[in-house]
Amino acid sequence: MSNKNAHAVEHSGTDYMLLGKILVLLMFFTFATITITELDFGTLTLTVALLIAGVKSYFVIAYFMHLKHEGLLLKILVISVFILYILIVLITLIDYYYR
Amino acid sequence: MSEHIAHHDEHRDDAGSKLGMWLFIFTELLLFGGLFLVYSVYRLQYHQNFHEGSLELSVTIGAINTIALLFSSMTIAMALTAVQRQNKKLALIMIGLTLLMAAVFLFNKYIEWGAKFHHGLYPGSELMDGLDRGHLLFFSLYFFMTGLHAFHIIVGMILLTVCFVKVKSNKINNDRFVLLENGALYWHLVDLIWIFLFPLLYLIS
Structure with a gap:
């Protein structure tokens, strides 16, 4: 079953809608980072900002770079x-x- | 007939090219990773100076550039899907949009750097030489890291322009698209690095 799915993805590519949704998610995280820095939680701010950056890179790597299907x-x-x-x-x- | 045979004998290893591209991306990640580490250690040492330095940077321009790169990352991924689905027109539009976003990014960078240069703040300037150590480190790292990143944007633009021409001439098609795939991977790398550069340089509380 999973083989069949991988095959289908290989031929039809990642769905446009999915890519669009990932972009919306990435934008949301970007504004979250800016807001968190403006609110300023002291030393926690940097940690949270970097954690969010980590989550964003996960989505870029997994979906935009197709690592999920590699x-x-x-x-x-x-x-x-x-x-x-x-x-x-x-x-x-x-x-x-x-x- | 002989052409037909030559076509079959041609060496082609798409999985291999993609693996090669990923290995190259790893070296790039470690290159920027090293710079992030240098930045982090000096930021711990000169926290106040780095904070003051970051106030000189425009969060708005940084945010616009972040949005431009995220959007372009999506369009180049869509271009690959379009090529795989044999939608050449859409693929060309998407690569074109990616290049447009790259140009927007570079234009903003030009405005940003231009303003700094105008105020006499650039590597080697009298103003910069007169700064104390913390500020000097912040601005040196700022110019070096964003400069190296902008250089990657330019390389990515060249690579994607080649892809655009090849999609147009059908050399990149739904049977062979590894060049576009690798070009897109490179572009996502440029986006990935910016995802970390933006909060580190522009957002310091």
């Missing part, structure tokens, strides 16, 4: 790159705080 290899590679980057950030920040 094979397992590509999914694992993308997740590995993000894990690698998070590790680099953590190690650098640990070094910065405890130097």
Whole structure:
């Protein structure tokens, strides 16, 4: 069944309506980020802004870049790159705080 | 007949080209990731200066550019769907819209940078050399990161113009569209980077 679906997507592409809905969602998150910064929750603001940016990138990668319909290899590679980057950030920040 | 045989012998690996494009995108993500990290550490060190620096940037222009890039990301994804569904006219319109949004982005960037240059604020200027360390770091990173990003916009525009011409001449069609697929992937990367650049540079509370 899932094979059949993947086949159908490959030939007819991602539906226009779905792409439109994703755009609306991304716009909503953009305005949410701006509003949150204006309200100013102190140190939490940056964390929330970056979390929202993370959610936005998920939608761009999964739907606009079609990762949802790609094979397992590509999914694992993308997740590995993000894990690698998070590790680099953590190690650098640990070094910065405890130097 | 011989042409027919040549066509069958032609090497073609769409999955391979797409994997190659993704690997390239990973290197780009880590390139900008490195810059984000440099930015974050200096922001922790010079928080007040970075806050003051960000007040000099126009949130409105930044927001318009965010919307332009998000919209263009959708149109290029739609162009790919249109090619897959053999709707050439719609595909050309969508690629055209993407290029238009890219031009809007660059125009805004020109206005934004132009105003800074007008006030004497640009890398190497007397004003910038006279800034204290925190402000200098903020504006250096601002010019470098948005400049590198704008360079990616220009490269993306060239790539998508090639795609536009090839869709027009039917070289990109519903049987072979990997070039447009890769061009679109590159364009989404440019959008992805901006998704992080915008809150980091323009929205500092």
